[in-house]
Amino acid sequence: MGSPENLLAQPMTEAGRAGLAGFLARPADAVVALDFDGTLAGIVPDPEQARAHPGVVQALTRLAPLLRAVVVITGRPAETAVRLGGFTAVDGLDRLVVLGHYGAERWEAATGRIEAPAPPPGVAAATAELPGLLERSGAWQDRPVDAAIETKGGRAVAVHTRRTADPQGTFEALRAPLAALAERHGLIVEPGRFVLELRPPGVDKGVALTSYVREVDAGAVLYAGDDLGDLAAYAAVDALRAEGLPGVLVCSSATVGEGAEELADRADLVVPGPAGVVELLTALAEAAMQAP
Numbered sequence: 001m002g003s004p005e006n007l008l009a010q011p012m013t014e015a016g017r018a019g020l021a022g023f024l025a026r027p028a029d030a031v032v033a034l035d036f037d038g039t040l041a042g043i044v045p046d047p048e049q050a051r052a053h054p055g056v057v058q059a060l061t062r063l064a065p066l067l068r069a070v071v072v073i074t075g076r077p078a079e080t081a082v083r084l085g086g087f088t089a090v091d092g093l094d095r096l097v098v099l100g101h102y103g104a105e106r107w108e109a110a111t112g113r114i115e116a117p118a119p120p121p122g123v124a125a126a127t128a129e130l131p132g133l134l135e136r137s138g139a140w141q142d143r144p145v146d147a148a149i150e151t152k153g154g155r156a157v158a159v160h161t162r163r164t165a166d167p168q169g170t171f172e173a174l175r176a177p178l179a180a181l182a183e184r185h186g187l188i189v190e191p192g193r194f195v196l197e198l199r200p201p202g203v204d205k206g207v208a209l210t211s212y213v214r215e216v217d218a219g220a221v222l223y224a225g226d227d228l229g230d231l232a233a234y235a236a237v238d239a240l241r242a243e244g245l246p247g248v249l250v251c252s253s254a255t256v257g258e259g260a261e262e263l264a265d266r267a268d269l270v271v272p273g274p275a276g277v278v279e280l281l282t283a284l285a286e287a288a289m290q291a292p
């Protein structure tokens, strides 16, 4: 990567090259939108141990002041992403916004406050049924199933299969029973990397991204993600591009073979995981500083 010239040459698609040129023509009007897990933070077995990759905060502090805004759009609760990302009270990050729970929650660095609607009905009841359902699946054998259940501030609940003997087999075996459980409680299943999340319908990363881009009247957008939940944001960037807004789709591809291959196929630019994202953000900041 390195120089802005190299960066400009990198997108594999014509749309991506046009999007990046539009982005760098007026970076002060542009928005960078970023997924958290797998994009800003490396994938680890225990979700609570995830942290922003070294260099993320520094790269963001260089880039954010040069742009209209930087927004993190994540399936995590906003509070969790802010805490694991180390985004609180950082000089230079005062324009950072975190949209948690796929856009249902919003944290602003400028105020430090989180806006969150009331927890959706159904999550508590579905969560109460999960231990029995997982024990009956047999996938956890004699290990406690609790470690596989991620309660997400009462707004959603996730079942992780990464730490079972057969993560993909367990993931597939649980799809139908979790879909039935979700339906009984008015929820939907959001699949991800060895995770099936039960959450309320009505929001996704595409809705969140489009709404934010319009709110700040962005002149260009770059979105980076790594997982199935990011496909909705990709579709939103495609739709915005069709309206004439320059856009760039970036795939963070550190963990291959976990079901999110479509993202790499659709991306304009593929970077090697969070380390590659840091490099990209740094190069964008360099290029933005040289913009006319």
Ligand SMILES: O=P(O)(O)OC[C@H]1O[C@H](O[C@H]2O[C@H](CO)[C@@H](O)[C@H](O)[C@H]2O)[C@H](O)[C@@H](O)[C@@H]1O
Pocket (backbone or CB within 6 Å): 035, 036, 037, 038, 042, 043, 044, 045, 046, 047, 048, 050, 073, 074, 075, 076, 150, 152, 158, 160, 162, 192, 193, 194, 195, 197, 227, 229
């Ligand atoms: O939208 P994201 O920020 O990408 O969040 C999506 C899910 O990410 C988390 O799970 C993933 O990361 C974990 C930690 O590295 C990993 O153990 C797991 O296998 C991944 O799927 C998070 O725990 C989920 O709640 C999010 O829905």
